[in-house]
Amino acid sequence: MRSQDHDRLFLSPPHLGRHEMNYVHKAIEDNWVAPAGPNLTGFEADICEATGVAHCVALSSGTAAIHLGLILLGVGPGDEVLCPSFTFVATANPILYLGATPVFVDSEPDTWNICPERLREAVVDRIAKGKKPKALILVHLYGMPARLPEILALAAEYELPILEDAAEALGSRFNKQPLGSFGTVGVFSFNGNKILTTSGGGALVTNDAELAKKTRFLATQAKDEAPHYQHSQVGYNYRLSNILAGIGRGQMGLLEDRVKKRREIFSWYQENLARLPGLSVALAPEPAGSCSNRWLTTILLKPADPDATPGTALVTPETVRRQLETHNIECRPLWKPLHLQPLFQAAPMYGGEVCADLFTRGLCLPSGTAMTDVELRRVAEALAECF
Structure with missing residues (x-):
């Protein structure tokens, strides 16, 4: 569809x-x-x-x-x-x-x-x-x-x-x-x-x-x-x-119900996207003592395989985003680091490799608390087509 x-x-x-x-x-x-x-x-x-x-x-x-x-x-x-x-x-x-x-x-x-x-x-x-x-x-x-x-x-x-x-x-x-x-x-x-x-x-x-x-x-x-x-x-x-x-x-x-639902959505994605070979559901483990509201479920594409056959198509966040758009599903990149924004080009920056890599490989998935199981499956099926 x-x-x-x-x-x-x-x-x-x-x-x-x-x-x-x-x-x-x-x-x-x-x-x-x-x-x-x-x-x-x-x-x-x-x-x-x-x-x-x-x-x-x-x-x-x-x-x-x-x-x-x-x-x-x-x-x-x-x-x-x-x-x-x-x-x-x-x-x-x-x-x-x-x-x-x-x-x-x-x-x-x-x-x-x-x-x-x-x-x-x-x-x-x-x-x-x-x-x-x-x-x-x-x-x-x-x-x-x-x-x-x-x-x-x-x-x-x-x-x-x-x-x-x-x-x-x-x-x-x-x-x-x-x-x-x-x-x-x-x-x-x-x-x-x-x-x-x-x-x-x-x-x-x-x-x-x-x-x-x-x-x-x-x-x-x-x-x-x-x-x-x-x-x-x-x-x-x-x-x-x-x-x-x-x-x-x-x-x-x-609030309590909304947090519970967002966490359920995250768990659903984590379980049902695990089989996709080029993708991992990000932010999976909560550090000790932490409880996240899981406002948005985010995914990271696995790094490109250096031993891949030359000419093999690379699945990028933009590839995935465009694919989901064909199913009328909104999906957005992770935040673009501010030190890479023209507005802040003169600002001091300490490090940068980690957040730049996250931006290069990451996406946010639909996570609204009114989502149904049918809609979650719709997102998962659209993602499966990418891999």
């Missing part, structure tokens, strides 16, 4: 439950349609309960949360911020917003997250050059916990504040502690493709009451206390709508 025979199968589409509309209707009926109201405060309380963090500020996007988080950590013009290269551009763009410079660090091959050994190399070298990094952005890629014990110890040793980018990792845990709760500030995304969504939205969490207060201040145009509009510093229009927060309230009650 070809594309015209099936509806489009998306990578990670929104999946609404039964209660979101109740909160949205209530907001409209009560005229709470501004970036304030009961849904907003309720959504923030739900996030605090799910993450075990004391304070939450719901914002217009995860990117906005990273931007404000860096401001809270004192990042400004001329500073340097440590950041994994293997991540979405939204992780690093806010560094540029502030006139700072990202210092990129390679991944390690087990979790694909920032490599502690390369990270130490970067910190030592930047200090030797007289540029101690102002902060570390720690990403949990595709929901997989990074190597937290080593990274937290290194950050403490060099007194590096951590902004924990858990945009893809809501519901993931390390040693039973929710991700997003390990840094000075944590960040979540509720974009339409995430495990839970508010259509567009994000959140900043912290255990520091003063940082939470400052976040709300900056996110609402930095209005000073006065009967008129008084402003002493730059502010932003970053608060989440009360209507969208209503969607979030309905979604938060589904």
Whole structure:
């Protein structure tokens, strides 16, 4: 069957439950349609309960949360911020917003997250050059916990504040502690493709009451206390709508079920794709203590065989992607490392071989929680045609 025979199968589409509309209707009926109201405060309380963090500020996007988080950590013009290269551009763009410079660090091959050994190399070298990094952005890629014990110890040793980018990792845990709760500030995304969504939205969490207060201040145009509009510093229009927060309230009650379903989808792929000779389901083993939400199931193509017959066709990620497109199945490459992006060509980079190899060989498969067994088989059959 070809594309015209099936509806489009998306990578990670929104999946609404039964209660979101109740909160949205209530907001409209009560005229709470501004970036304030009961849904907003309720959504923030739900996030605090799910993450075990004391304070939450719901914002217009995860990117906005990273931007404000860096401001809270004192990042400004001329500073340097440590950041994994293997991540979405939204992780690093806010560094540029502030006139700072990202210092990129390679991944390690087990979790694909920032490599502690390369990270130490970067910190030592930047200090030797007289540029101690102002902060570390720690990403949990595709929901997989990074190597937290080593990274937290290194950050403490060099007194590096951590902004924990858990945009893809809501519901993931390390040693039973929710991700997003390990840094000075944590960040979540509720974009339409995430495990839970508010259509567009994000959140900043912290255990520091003063940082939470400052976040709300900056996110609402930095209005000073006065009967008129008084402003002493730059502010932003970053608060989440009360209507969208209503969607979030309905979604938060589904978190446990959504994580369970994503993990089941990963296990299904792992079992049913194992027989394909040129392919391995990536991120298979969870490091000790880790529990990933398996936001996206990812695959790696095995490296080319140097002893293969000359002229043998090489199956590449683009070959696979195009093949799945003929079946109307969305499939995307892994993140292109940021040090290979034209936007960041002048930024320092430590390592690079691991994340470049992952990008060259990897793909993300449809992983939406509304997927049926029939749809999973459809993906597996399309992949089988490639090998």
